[in-house]
Amino acid sequence: MATLVLGAIGTLVGGPLGGAIGATLGHGLDSMIIGSPRREGPRLKELAVSTSSYGRPIPALYGKVRAPGTIIWATDLKEQRERSGGGKGKPKTTTYSYSISLAVALSSRPIDRIGRIWADGNLLRGRGGDLKTGGTLRTYTGHGDQRPDPLMAADVGPQCPAHRGCAYVVFEDLALEDFGNRIPALSFEVFAGTAAHMVREIAGRHGMESRQAAFPALEGFVHEGGTPAAVLTLVDRLRPLAAISRGGQVRLDGIAAPEGEIPTLPPAIAWEGGDFGQEDGTALARSSPAGSRLTALRYYDPSRDYQPGLQRAGGTEPGAASQVLEFPGSLSASHAQSLLVQAASREQQRGETLSWRMSEIDPELGPGSIVRAPGLSGLWQISGWEWREGGVELELIRHVLPNGANRTADAGTAWAPRDRLAVGTSLRVFELPWDGSGASGSIQRFAAVGAPTGRWSGAALYELAGNALVPLTESGPVRAVSGSLVVSLGASPSLRFEGSASIRVALEDREAELEPATPNAIARGDNRLLVGSEIVQFAQAQPVGDGVWELTGLLRGRGGTEIEALAGHMPGTLVTLLDDRLVELPAPLALGEGSELAAIGSADPDPVVAPLENGGRTRRPLFPVQPRVHATPEGGLILSWTRRARGGWSWLDEVEQPLVEQAEAYEVGLGDPDKPQRLWATPAPHLHLAPAEIAVLSSLHPGQSLWVRQKGSFALSAPLHLTPIPASS
Structure with a gap:
């Protein structure tokens, strides 16, 4: 902190040179107040990535x-x-x-x-x-x-x-x-394999046996270089090890609580000369508390996707030099904290050393042995010996019994990418009623390309031409919002906004969301939903859970789909949101009844095939409405109706719908619309049947229905029932 503050002040006063001087003074002040921790061990890599450097060791x-x-x-x-495009005035792209x-x-x-x-x-x-x-x-x-x-x-x-x-x-x-x-x-x-027995494996490769050297807390270890001795020395800081000499053989053992009877050193002896203990043959020493203390441990944390974690040990004396141990092993936060606290405690207590003189060496008291010293409390471990002319000098350090108590610690939070399994593509292809945009003769066909919840990067669309796949376009990674009805949707006359009506839909992508819409937004065409072949608009959207949504406030039969609204829909009916996430199909594409499209995504073993729904719907006129029948005094009938136009989604008061077709024309039929008994053509929204004609129809076709449909430039509308033929009296 002082480095930053004094550096900034120096720059303001003396320019760049003053900033450098201020930063230097600040660094010295930081060192005196905070201290500069000394790092030991190989440096941990912050999410290291692959390289191809010559001479780089393979760990x-x-x-x-x-x-x-x-x-x-x-x-x-x-x-x-790959080349695409070139249709509908679009340039080809590569x-x-x-x-x-x-x-x-x-x-x-x-x-x-x-x-x-x-x-x-x-x-x-x-x-x-x-x-x-x-x-x-x-x-x-x-x-x-x-x-x-x-x-x-x-x-x-x-x-x-x-x-x-x-x-x-x-x-x-x-x-x-x-x-x-x-x-x-x-x-x-x-x-x-397992890292818990790494010490035994390293010792075995160098002809040494080992006992009790397992490191259960160690989940993994990266040995990137250095001698095996350096690795074992690093492990010893957290998991104490000792080289035990027995009968001329050296064994690498883990230091644990001693079992059985603990031997006691023979009485110390004195002799002339030497560096210590001329009177009683012993010397007890303690390291200075101002020495560097282990205060922190850096390690790889598996819960953080192996990003380096840091644990600190409390109780550091003010002003004491601190030491950070860099340990290239995988540890949990709790194990790392427990190992750090135990290591810091060991280093503090092992600062007490003992020198002991004996007349001769006991073969059972080799380096690494745990012993007691006469007249001194606690346990001691022999760290080394030296032959002298008058006997043997032992070097011992205070032995600290392992503390098996585990400590809880927080690994901290870390960003981790989502692991999403690849999912297959879903496909629905349909033609919609003309919405008034573009030319009146255009065809509005769309593909709803999506996928369930999971990883999906889009799909390629193809036209099925026999057994061949003809490339069309790419969907891109944006999914269409599709699903199905959870419960049935009843019939509706589609006459007015149904504020209390609701439907429940289950979306295939449970992470997809639906938004509410204001009345003005609905009037502009928002929240259109293709339910089967009916277009429904909704005002409110409430999530129920697990991808299920409750949609309330419905406007049914939109775009001339009143017939489908009157039929209602069963559970499981397909539902698709009509928005800009749909893929518009190329206009020159010659699709009709029975045509099929295919989609192939990265997780699709086979093409996903879907038939074209509602083929020809865009250019099909809307059926007339408001049928009226007037009987003349002479016994004739005047039939009339109200014309509608494609693209006229809104009813405008006192404004006649524009004529979208090339000419206004109707046909009035009798009987089955597919096989009519009689047909009349009229260019106006009315037809007059004379009394004599009504009499003939009554005698030949009593009870048969009269209907009317509009003749468009490309197709006929659905029929509108006008009146049944009365029976002759």
Whole structure:
């Protein structure tokens, strides 16, 4: 803090030179007040990433760790081109994507398997073993029977090594579009046996036995360099070890509570000369409290995705030099805190040393032995001996019994990327009534491309032409909001806003959300929902839970879908939100009844096929409304109705709907609309049937229905019932 303050003041007063002087003075003041902690041990890496530096050591991994790896082989970038567009006045575009194949060495000793993989901090491979992008992964565990990778062998040739004893992975055609078309920064979760017995393994490789040297709290360890002695010395700071000499053999044991009877040193003797104890043969000393004390421990925390954690030990004396131990092992926060407190306590108590002279050495009292000293309390451990002319001088340190009490500690919070499993694509294809935008002859066909909750990056759309797939477009990663009815939706005459009516829908993506809308927003066309073939608008949206939503305040039968509203809908009916997340299909696409489209996403083993719903709906006129029948005094009938127009979603008072078709024309029919008994054509929204004609119809077709439908430029509307033919009297 003083460094920052004095540096800023110095800059204001004396410019850059004054700032440098102020920063120097501040640093000295900080050192006197706060102290500069001394670091010991290999520096922990803050989320280290893969490199390919020459001479970089490949670490030996134990247990469960996160390692960056070293790139040992790679191909050139592979370029792929794909052309799209060119329809509906749009220019053709060419997109480029790149992939690469590479091998990354992970460990200089065999491993069991690979877990998660991070690329640029995001998950490239999840816990389930799924790659989040395109490519293939092969893992080589480093055992003696390992064979060369076939892709590397094809590139390198017969001299391609098998890398026995070295664990590595090979990415084949790793897609790079998610990483800016470059090789991302990689790091790997590695499982390599158990780290609890690392000391025994290291000792065994050097011909030493070991007992009680297990380190249960150690979940993983990264040995990136240095001698085995340096590694064991580092472990000894947290898990005490001792080299025990017995019968000329050296054994590496863990220091634990002594079992059985503890031997007592023989009485000390004095002799002339030497550095201590000329009178009684003993010397007791204690280190200065001003020495450096272990106050903090940095380690890799598995609960934080192996990011470095920091635990501190309390009780540091003011002004005392502090020491931070960098320990490249995986520990839980509670274990790290407990080990730190115990290590700090040991170092404090082990500051007491004892020198002891004996006439001769007892073979059972070698270095590492736990003994008692006559006249002194507590236990002592022999750290060394030296032969003298008059006898043997022992060096002992105070032995601290291990404290098995565990302490609770907080690992802290850390950001972690979500591990989402890849999910398959859902597809719904439909044609909608014309909404008044664009040319009246245009066709508004859309694909609702989405997916359930999970990882999904979009899909490619194709037209099914026989057994062939004709590319159309890409959906992009934005999902359409789709689902299904949970309960049935009853029939509605679609005459007015139904404020108390509601529907309950289950969205396939449980993380999707629906928003409420004001009356003005609904009038502008917001919150349109395609339920089956009916378009419904809703005012309120309330989540129920697990992707289920309650939608209240309904406007039914929108866009001329009153017939579908009168039929109602059963549970399970498909529901799709009509918004800008839909994919508009190219206009020249010749789709009709029976046409099918397909979608293929990264997690789809087979194309997802969906038929076109409501084919021809955009250019089909809306059926007339408000039927009226007037009987003339002579016995004739005057039939009339009100015309509607495509795109006229709103009813405007005292304003006639514009004529969208090329000409106004209607046909009035009798009987079944598919097989009418009689047809009349009229260019106006009315028709006069003479008395004689009514008489003939009454005798030949009594009870048959008269109906009318509009003749549009491209299709006929649905029929509107006018009146039944009266029976002849």
